[in-house]
Amino acid sequence: MKMKELLLFLSGVLCVSADVLHENIRITGCSESDGEFMYGLDGEEIAYTDFNKQKIIYPQPPFIDPFTYQEGVYELAVGEQQTCKHNLKVDLKAYKNPPMQQDAPSGVMMYTRDEVEFGEKNTLICHVTGFYPAPVNVSWTKNGQKVTGSSINVPYPNKDGTFTQISRLQITPQLGDIYGCAVAHLVLPKPVTKLYEVDSAAQSDPGVGPAVFCGVGLTVGLLGVAAGTFFLIKGNECS
Missing domain, CATH: 3.10.320.10 (Class II Histocompatibility Antigen, M Beta Chain; Chain B, domain 1)
Known part of the structure; x- marks a missing residue:
């Protein structure tokens, strides 16, 4: 349009x-x-x-x-x-009806709002920026099939005069799901599509971080005890 x-x-x-x-x-x-x-x-x-x-x-x-x-x-x-x-x-x-500025989106990104947990509700975000004029049209697919129920904010201006819009889709991720975000704009000859695949790497092990941290803390603690014992022995020898 x-x-x-x-x-x-x-x-x-x-x-x-x-x-x-x-x-x-x-x-x-x-x-x-x-x-x-x-x-x-x-x-x-x-x-x-x-x-x-x-x-x-x-x-x-x-x-x-x-x-x-x-x-x-x-x-x-x-x-x-x-x-x-x-x-x-x-x-x-x-201004004698000047030609309209036209800029295609310079960036389209997809990411989840929260860390991915299989079977737990989450929000998938499609972030589109750097386009003019507004708006863009964003459509979603899941495993190749169109899905409805997404939302999109009104165009928000960037400091350079272009716009940003963010579309959100509520999901319940399962291993192997593939979501698509298709962005259509006046300047684009065809929609730009980004894909997000739910794989085993997307789900972080909540026990890894604390375990590593505790392991490092324990090692540092043991080194401290060993160093203290060494200097205590040396001190006794000198006396």
């Missing part, structure tokens, strides 16, 4: 302590047929507007205390969309 796009950025830095800085950003974006209104913090979206459902969505993880913005945020988003689309028409006319 080819579209002309104008994005307006309102961002700031919020200082919460003497030595900790956090980047707080609000984005209003629009095209001739679509729009975006989003709040973000430190590279993560914390709220965005779903203009089809006509409400604010809060994609917050379950481990944080939930919060909402004051009433009227959706109406604010609708009003800013009208302003954005008006400015878009003015700018396109002033």
